[in-house]
Amino acid sequence: NAGVTQTPKFQVLKTGQSMTLQCAQDMNHEYMSWYRQDPGMGLRLIHYSVGAGITDQGEVPNGYNVSRSTTEDFPLRLLSAAPSQTSVYFCASSPGQFHSPLHFGNGTRLTVT
Amino acid sequence: GQQVMQIPQYQHVQEGEDFTTYCNSSTTLSNIQWYKQRPGGHPVFLIQLVKSGEVKKQKRLTFQFGEAKKNSSLHITATQTTDVGTYFCAVNSNTGNQFYFGTGTSLTVIP
Numbered sequence: 245n246a247g248v249t250q251t252p253k254f255q256v257l258k259t260g261q262s263m264t265l266q267c268a269q270d271m272n273h274e275y276m277s278w279y280r281q282d283p284g285m286g287l288r289l290i291h292y293s294v295g296a297g298i299t300d301q302g303e304v305p306n307g308y309n310v311s312r313s314t315t316e317d318f319p320l321r322l323l324s325a326a327p328s329q330t331s332v333y334f335c336a337s338s339p340g341q342f343h344s345p346l347h348f349g350n351g352t353r354l355t356v357t
Numbered sequence: 358g359q360q361v362m363q364i365p366q367y368q369h370v371q372e373g374e375d376f377t378t379y380c381n382s383s384t385t386l387s388n389i390q391w392y393k394q395r396p397g398g399h400p401v402f403l404i405q406l407v408k409s410g411e412v413k414k415q416k417r418l419t420f421q422f423g424e425a426k427k428n429s430s431l432h433i434t435a436t437q438t439t440d441v442g443t444y445f446c447a448v449n450s451n452t453g454n455q456f457y458f459g460t461g462t463s464l465t466v467i468p
Contacts, residue, residue, distance in 0.1 A: 277456070284366065286445065286460040287400065294454055302455060334399060336456075343388050343449070345402035346456060 246270050250335050250349035257325040257356045265320040265352050267335030273347070274340030276318040277302070278310065280331040281351075287334065293318055294340060325356045361386075361448050363459030371467050376433040378462035380446035387449055389429045391420060394461070395442040403431075436466045 251266045269276065277292035289302030293312040307329060309321040318337075322329060333352045338344040362381045370376050380389065388407045392400040404413055406422035406429060413420045417440075419432045433440055443461040450457065 275454075279458075284460060286363075287447075287458040289455055289457070292454060300454070303457075336400075343405060343407065343453070345390060345405060346392075346400070346447070348399040348401070350399050 248335055248337055248347050248349035250352050252352060255352060255354050259326060259356060261325050262323050265333055267318045267349060268316050269337040272315060273337035275338045277336050278320045279334045281334060282331050327356045330354060330356045361446060361457055361459045363446055363462060365462055366460060367463045369465045369467060370436050372438060373435050376436050376464055377430055378444050379430050380459050381428045386426050389422060390447045391431055392445045392447060393442050400445060438466050438468055440464060441466050
């Protein structure tokens with residue numbers, strides 16, 4: 245099993261550009277989520293989904309959109325990138341039951357200049 | 358959202374010394390999870406604690422959940438260079454749909 249797959253691994257954007265970070269999982273997990281990791285800030289939840297067709301906001305949703313058209317995929321869209329969005333982004337999934345552990349992808353390192 | 362404070366932020370130890378990181382919440386927690394992130398890697402689940410006063414061990418790692426379910430600790434006995442990384446605690450929101458992470462403790466082990 246591949247687990248949680250994120251693409252790309254690295255990305256450089258200019259301010260105002262848009263892009264989509266891809267996340268796919270092959271474990272049939274209902275729950276998927278996006279985090280950003282910044283030095284000294286830990287992991288902060290951006291958006292999450294408890295199943296196909298359902299998404300909700302986390303702690304820091306501004307500037308990001310998500311959709312969940314299938315169980316497997318949960319893309320994160322930056323509509324107009326800003327330097328403040330420079331970060332490492334992690335996608336994570338879990339079976340969905342309360343108390344289930346999160347399985348993380350390898351991350352995408354994004355730089356916005 | 359759920360707030361969980363984690364201390365210390367950094368810890369440098371000589372190989373063979375012990376290490377402890379703490380997570381504290383102002384509210385009662387339903388559960389707490391611990392993750393390890395190696396440098397350049399992604400967080401990996403270590404363990405989950407659910408019961409008041411629970412203690413779990415994984416080789417040299419000991420995890421504790423406070424009696425009031427408001428704090429937790431991870432203790433590593435006789436650290437090794439393979440223990441290097443950042444250790445995070447994570448807690449569920451009341452609905453269970455959101456995971457809130459502590460700020461992490463970065464462990465450096467000096468050979």
